[in-house]
Amino acid sequence: xxxxxxxxxxxxxxxxxxxxxxxxxxxxxxxxxxxxxxxxxxxxxxxxxxxxxxxxxxxxxxxxxxxxxxxxxxxxxxxxxxxxxxxxxxxxxxxxxxxxxxxxxxxxxxxxxxxxxxxxxxxxxxxxxxxxxxxxxxxxxxx
Amino acid sequence: xxxxxxxxxxxxxxxxxxxxxxxxxxxxxxxxxxxxxxxxxxxxxxxxxxxxxxxxxxxxxxxxxxxxxxxxxxxxxxxxxxxxxxxxxxxxxxxxxxxxxxxxxxxxxxxxxxxxxxxxxxxxxxxxxxxxxxxxxxxxxxxxxxxxxxxxxxxxxxxxxxxxxxxxxxxxxxxxxxxxxxxxxxxxxxxxxxxxxxxxxxxxxxxxxxxxxxxxxxxxxxxxxxxxxxxxxxxxxxxxxxxxxxxxxxxxxxxxxxxxxxxxxxxxxxxxxxxxxxxxxxxxxxxxxxxxxxxxxxxxxxxxxxxxxxxxxxxxxxxxxxxxxxxxxxxxxxxxxxxxxxxxxxxxxxxxxxxxxxxxxxxxxxxxxxxxxxxxxxxxxxxxxxxxxxxxxxxxxxxxxxxxxxxxxxxxxxxxxxxxxxxxxxxxxxxxxxxx
Numbered sequence: 001x002x003x004x005x006x007x008x009x010x011x012x013x014x015x016x017x018x019x020x021x022x023x024x025x026x027x028x029x030x031x032x033x034x035x036x037x038x039x040x041x042x043x044x045x046x047x048x049x050x051x052x053x054x055x056x057x058x059x060x061x062x063x064x065x066x067x068x069x070x071x072x073x074x075x076x077x078x079x080x081x082x083x084x085x086x087x088x089x090x091x092x093x094x095x096x097x098x099x100x101x102x103x104x105x106x107x108x109x110x111x112x113x114x115x116x117x118x119x120x121x122x123x124x125x126x127x128x129x130x131x132x133x134x135x136x137x138x139x140x141x142x143x
Numbered sequence: 144x145x146x147x148x149x150x151x152x153x154x155x156x157x158x159x160x161x162x163x164x165x166x167x168x169x170x171x172x173x174x175x176x177x178x179x180x181x182x183x184x185x186x187x188x189x190x191x192x193x194x195x196x197x198x199x200x201x202x203x204x205x206x207x208x209x210x211x212x213x214x215x216x217x218x219x220x221x222x223x224x225x226x227x228x229x230x231x232x233x234x235x236x237x238x239x240x241x242x243x244x245x246x247x248x249x250x251x252x253x254x255x256x257x258x259x260x261x262x263x264x265x266x267x268x269x270x271x272x273x274x275x276x277x278x279x280x281x282x283x284x285x286x287x288x289x290x291x292x293x294x295x296x297x298x299x300x301x302x303x304x305x306x307x308x309x310x311x312x313x314x315x316x317x318x319x320x321x322x323x324x325x326x327x328x329x330x331x332x333x334x335x336x337x338x339x340x341x342x343x344x345x346x347x348x349x350x351x352x353x354x355x356x357x358x359x360x361x362x363x364x365x366x367x368x369x370x371x372x373x374x375x376x377x378x379x380x381x382x383x384x385x386x387x388x389x390x391x392x393x394x395x396x397x398x399x400x401x402x403x404x405x406x407x408x409x410x411x412x413x414x415x416x417x418x419x420x421x422x423x424x425x426x427x428x429x430x431x432x433x434x435x436x437x438x439x440x441x442x443x444x445x446x447x448x449x450x451x452x453x454x455x456x457x458x459x460x461x462x463x464x465x466x467x468x469x470x471x472x473x474x475x476x477x478x479x480x481x482x483x484x485x486x487x488x489x490x491x492x493x494x495x496x497x498x499x500x501x502x503x504x505x506x507x508x509x510x511x512x513x514x515x516x517x518x519x520x521x522x523x524x525x526x527x528x529x530x531x532x533x534x535x536x537x538x539x540x541x542x543x544x545x546x547x548x549x550x551x552x553x554x555x556x557x558x559x560x561x562x563x564x565x566x567x568x569x570x571x572x573x574x575x576x577x578x579x
Contacts, residue, residue, distance in 0.1 A: 007527035009520060011557045037529045041554050044529060063559050065520055069527045098528050116527065 003073035004052050004137055005114065009065035010036070010043040020045065023062055029055045032140055033114060035101035046101070048073075048114060050141055072115040072123050073135035078104070083113060086132060093126040095119055105143050112143075149265040149297065150258065153405045154460045158453065161404050161461065166199035168433040169408065173197045173206070176439055179224040182217045183209070183441065200408060203431065204419050209443045211244070211473075214384065219245050225437040235283040236383045236482060244383050247437040252386065253292065255434065259381075259389030259403045260293025266394045266401070266458070267352040267377045269323055271298030274349075278312055278326035278334070279357065281305040285387025286357050286480075290325040293389065299323070306330060309337050320349040327480035328360035328368060328376070332510030335371035345373025354379050356388050358480040359468065359577040364510055365397075378467060384443055385430050391465050396457050399464035406433055409463065410442070411451055414472035425450050427472045428465065446473045476571065478505055479512045481549045485570045488516060491542045497521060502561045503551075506574040513552075516543065520555045 010016050024031065033048040049055045052068065059066050076082040083102070090097060096118040104111050112135060117123040124134055148154045156164070174194045176183050186207040187193070196205055214222065223230075225247070232248040248256070264275065275294040279286025287305055294301040302315055306326065312334055315321065324331060331353055338348060350372050356379035365376045380400050381388035390407050391400035402409050411426040412419055420426045428449040432439045447468035456464065476483045489499040500519035505512060516539075524535055532555055540553040562569055 005527070007525070009525055009532075009557055011560060039529055039533070042532065042556070044527060044532070046527060063557075065522060065525050065558055067522065067525050067527060098530075 002070050002120065002137070003048070003114065003135060003140065005069045005071045005116075006047040006049060006052060006055055006059075007067040007069050008045040008047065008059060010038075010045050012038070012040070012042060017045070019062070020059065020064065023058055024049070024055055027051075027054050027058045029058075032143055033101060033103035033112070035099070035114075037099065046099075046114075048103070048140060052137065069116065070120055072117060072120055072127070073139070074113050074115065074127050075110050075133040075135055076113055078109050078111050082111070085130075086113060086127060089126050089130040089132070090115070090117065090123055093122060095123045095126065147265055147268075147270070148460070149262040154262060154401075154462060156405075156461055158461055162200060164405055165408050165433060166201075168405075169200055169203065169431065170194075170197055172431075172433055172439055173441065175436075176224055176441055180222055180439075182213070182221045183207075186213075203408065203410065203442070206431075206442050208417060208429065209440050211384075211444075211446075214244050218243070222438060222440065223247055224439050225249055230437050232288075233283075234285045234288065234383055234387060246383050246386070248386075249436045252435045252437050255406055256289060256386040256389060257292030257296050259386070259392075259406060260289045260379075261296035262293075262403065263354055263377070263379050263389055263392030264290070264293050264297050264299065264323065266392055266460075267323060267354050267375070268395075269294075269297050269299055269352070273297070273299045273322045274302065274319055275299040275323045275325060276302045276304055276312070276316055276321035276350075278304045278306055278324060278330060279388075285381065285383050286325075286327070289381070289387040289389055290354065294323075294325075309334060313338060313341070316349065322349060322351050324350050324353040324372070324374070326353075326355060327357050328355040328364055329358060329479055329511055331355050331368050331372070331376070332364065335368055336509065339371055345371065348373055350374045352377065354392075356380055358477045358512075359575075361577060367510065380465070380468075382445060384438075384440055384445075385432055386435065390430065394456065394458035394460055398456075399452060399466050401456070401458075401460050401462035401464055402451075404462050406435070407431070408433055409451060409465065411449065412444075414444075414446075414448070422451055422453060425469065428468070444472075446471050446475060448472055474571065476503070476505060476573065478514050479549050481547060483514075483547055483549070487546050488543065491539070491546050492518060495539060495542055497524065497539070500558075500561055502570060502572065504572045504574070512575070514549065515554060516540075516551045517554045517556045517561060519558050519561055521558065524555070 030050040035046045037044045098116040100115045102113045177194045192205050230247045236244045277290045281287030353376045369376050377393040379388045379392045381390040391402040393400050408431040410429040414427040428445045428447045431441050448470040449468050450466045452464050492499050502517045504515040536553045544550045
């Protein structure tokens with residue numbers, strides 16, 4: 001059970017994001033979700049895409065520093081309080097979280113949250129026990 | 144103002160007599176080294192030079208050079224010319240084991256070094272009525288101990304402050320009415336700025352003179368320090384290999400530093416061919432210690448690019464003058480008074496598991512050096528969190544600080560982002576414009 005995130009090191013230089021997104025577009029890679037953490041000197045771009053292999057190889061060829069990170073994907077209802085409930089589950093299980101971001105599905109009445117936690121297996125177990133539905137790379141392809 | 148000297152006879156000795164004195168000392172020194180330093184003996188033997196071939200300073204060019212590489216090869220005892228039981232002190236430069244210089248001193252060597260520093264203090268107007276605040280680092284670094292000893296010789300009240308703790312420096316300066324400040328020029332500037340911020344005007348600062356060295360500084364910086372502190376600022380030069388500060392010093396004319404020629408014989412050579420250049424030529428400065436006992440380096444290449452001049456000086460000293468060094472013939476940088484070789488950065492990177500792809504950027508903001516190191520991030524070192532990257536930056540900065548003695552700001556950058564010119568990476572960008 002896992003969801004793969006593409007992590008890209010981005011220098012704070014004009015045109016870098018344009019270049020990355022263009023490269024992905026040229027290879028028919030579709031972005032499902034995106035988040036960026038930035039500092040004065042650099043940014044860390046995190047992507048959920050429909051085709052990890054292609055994205056990874058094309059960006060690497062362009063000289064980008066890429067890392068595949070295993071994250072936890074969880075499906076939550078598109079209603080107030082649902083995210084809070086999921087986070088509460090993790091909190092109660094004592095699982096530390098580094099960051100999270102969310103995206104909406106085009107058709108379903110659901111949102112998806114990508115969680116980067118200290119212990120994936122524990123987080124997945126806790127969420128499933130609380131009745132949450134987890135998503136994997138295979139699910140992302142179908143979204 | 145009456146011009147005072149610490150050792151008038153030497154400092155104002157007619158040039159021909161100084162040369163005669165140097166010749167006599169050189170002949171003796173070469174014999175001492177040949178007999179006691181097998182490392183240098185074999186260098187002389189390789190060249191087919193015997194001590195009896197050296198009859199005066201005109202034969203100096205026959206002797207082989209010593210370089211920092213020799214010091215490394217011979218570390219720690221290979222260039223020692225006296226039994227350890229006769230040695231009383233070491234001083235050392237910062238840096239890796241490979242680059243570290245350990246210099247040994249007998250009591251005689253300490254005395255002559257302190258005499259040299261005493262001459263510098265008197266040339267800056269010091270007498271036994273002065274209060275000398277020594278804010279150079281104490282310890283292995285030669286700055287503190289050298290000026291401390293010189294100050295004692297002159298009979299000044301000596302404040303052995305060492306560097307740092309600026310609040311305390313200012314408190315002692317004020318409470319004990321320090322009249323002469325000895326430190327690096329950048330620290331002098333920093334003390335000056337702090338005093339200014341605290342509302343001190345130059346007339347409220349008791350100092351009258353400063354003796355500043357151990358790092359390159361410009362004429363503009365001199366004028367700015369002089370204005371802020373209300374003093375006259377004198378340059379001093381030296382290196383651990385030859386003893387420490389006081390190899391040469393400035394007089395009231397402030398147009399170059401008089402070399403203590405009775406102890407140090409200076410030459411200017413072509414750094415590429417090793418050929419000795421005539422007086423007035425720009426080239427690499429080479430020193431021969433004429434009467435040091437424990438660590439007597441002959442023809443040591445300083446890597447400083449410099450010009451010598453025997454133009455008559457209004458201070459009355461006849462000692463030859465050297466210009467402020469105009470650059471280096473190697474890649475050494477002096478940042479905040481500390482010697483930094485790019486290869487040291489490389490060593491740290493390799494040790495910490497990075498590829499040696501880096502760039503050093505040095506600048507001067509106000510009167511303080513900034514020191515940034517960009518390092519290309521490698522896939523193994525990349526993490527998906529900001530804290531992961533910044534922690535690695537901090538860890539690298541700490542490792543560099545341990546190696547160099549000063550703290551750089553480390554920036555991890557994208558692979559292949561450091562500019563390479565003609566395939567070769569530019570390792571150092573020095574924006575300080577210290578030299579013409």
